[in-house]
Amino acid sequence: MPGTNVGGAVRLDLTGLDRMLAALTDDGYEVIGPTVDQGAIVHDSVRSVSDLPVGWTDQQEAGHYRLKRRSDRAVFGYVVGPQSWKKHLFPSRLRLWKASKQDGRLEVQTDEDTTPPRYAFIGVRSCEIHAMGIQDKVFTDGSLKDNDYVQRRNGAFIVGVNCTEPGGTCFCVSMNTGPKASSGYDLSITEVLQGEDHYFVVVSGSKRGTDLLARLPSAEATPKENREASHRVEAAASKMGRVLETDGIKEMLYANYDHPQWDDIASRCLSCTNCTMVCPTCFCSTVEDVTDLAGTEAEHLRTWDSCFNLDFSYVQGGSVRSTGRSRYRQWMTHKLATWIDQFGTSGCVGCGRCIAWCPVGIDITEEADAIRNAGPQSQSAGTKRNEVTK
């Protein structure tokens, strides 16, 4: 796991960044980075800077996501799109084993011969680095490690980017996950646009990061350049548009399973599962069994699942969480409270995706606020029950 900064900061120009992508490709990594596709920032193969969202920014609000042209040519002038790196570390569809049955005899095999690709992730935000750390705890810290996840994770080369502008729905400062990444990367980039000058201040977080940097055209970053970089990141931290009060949040949610706010949310939530799909830490999965037509070969596949699905909690007799109310409560209480008891940290990194991608604009920070500050009063509280938001 990459540690904290190794060596001093260097200044890369656009050429240097281009060379970085080329070097990673030459080294055999499958280089994945942000691209513009279908009106969103989407993770895809990138080979050069021109593949990245140069001159684009994102406009995010509750239930709202649009890409807009910037007035400058910033390469990393957006924050996070609907996808997170779990798309590659925890794929939405994975074969766990193959089985064959001949004459009543069963045989089961793993895919010993398929090794996952070695990825290089370009443009990983601090909140996303934290999200990977959180999923590491889920998949590698217990008595069992998910081997596929371990392979993907250990091989992945992380090129992080420190945000210089917060996104419309971000609240990483509340969750202590950004905007500046302090560890968890091989390289970390802060982009500076100053008049005609456009450069990147890059620090290394690992030996292989340092080795790569040494092959790129760079110069030691001057104190001024370092200052410009850190000022921009500090500015981002001070411009957060949202706050999630995390003080005692676990106890607060544990004490409020019957809070009337859950009914209020239930009148809006569609159980569409968008939030769980875009969330970088959500890890629930289910399995699917498929056979061939002859019925002699079968596959056992793992696919993403969501606690918002009705049959997620199905036991004999019915689903334990049969109401939308209980399912939203499960998701939010897990994310902000029970996760802490399970894994030692919050499950939320403040990336704001769930807020932007919720079709009805439910805002987890607002809901937490409502539960904290409006005490559980009369059961008839539900003033917003018939209002349609946005």
Next chain:
Amino acid sequence: MTRSLHRVLGSHPFFEGLPERHLEILVGCASNRVYYGGDVILRQGDDATEFFLIRHGRVAIEIPSPGGPRTIQSLGPGEVMGWSWMAKPYRDRFDARATELSRVIALDGKCLRDKFESDHELAYELLRRFVGVIAGRLDNAHLQLQDLYGSASDGR
């Protein structure tokens, strides 16, 4: 016999705390009875005039039905049976049959009913005890109705 009935009733959990003068009235309305396995104790539709403290054995409460009666509840030692005597139309709702040799104290509900009119304290003492029994019986019946255990091939 009366003295031992007095002792048996007085020490029965159902009558715990009952004032002495009420206990004496009950003893006057009580008799010790034996039923053999298969004996019918109460029949659906009959005038409800008695209630029973079961001291030994087992009594099945049954609903007559095609194919044979269904047992909905069985009562055993320490339990109380019969409250139809307390409320109109004073008719037994179910059958009650001893499934094995059973010894009971039978109490004359009709006689007590008449006494309730003038002795409201006696009425209160008995009725409040019955309310507890009925409440517990109702709660248990609800659980029985849930078909909690399910069965095979319920399907999804």
Next chain:
Amino acid sequence: MAADMGPAATLPLPYVVTRRRRELRGTYTLELEPASGEGGVSPAPGQFNMLYAFGSGEVPISVSGLASDGTALVHTIRDVGPVTKALCGLKVGETVGLRGPFGTSWPVDSIEGNDVVIVAGGLGLAPLRPAIRQVLEHRQNFGRVVLLYGTRTPEDILFRAELQRWRGRFDLDVEVTVDSADSSWSGDVGVVTRLISREQFDPLNTVALVCGPEIMIRFAAQELENKGVATEDIYVSLERNMKCAVGFCGHCQFGSFFVCKDGPVFSYDRIKRLAGISEV
């Protein structure tokens, strides 16, 4: 970093059905032995395995016994869906995939010296059977042992022959009740919690093991508490939807607990509060 539990937890191994027995309508007991003839696992009472029916899927099934020579795994399965239907349809000689054992177990060793009350409802008797057998194997280490069993009708009494053998012992009290019956049944009719209220317990030295539908568990635990049994001395086995059995898929969560890892056996004090919140 935690040690790797190895492929035994993530890849089913082929097991052969060596015996098959119809217990009740739609309920079968399978005895399974490793197809390779070697290896095999030793589950503790209360643990479960994930059984894989080729092409159909996996389900968590509690171990309902160990064959007397200790190698075969015994599972009692009720046909309630496509996977269990496939498992119930397996014939002797056919193979099934098995992963496990998983989960926490009935604390039989640590409760020696106490009176033991076992409350089983319906199919809940199956996960308790290995614990009951273990208690009886070391009978002299326990005080009074009582088994209270409730089920739907007399036709739904599971392991009837074994229950009758247990009932015939002088050092074990067995009470059976059914929710309803016809007149050919002269035994008790009523809800199983009534059996608890009829018992006398030594509240200082009684441990209860409870397994059955969750509603039954809640009412039984309440009744046991009414009788003075401490919640930390009441052990229950919970059931939740499971896909992975190793804490990855998220389906079995109950509050902050993963029933596959932190359970399925829990002491009631740990879960009493959650058990009282609906749809948690």
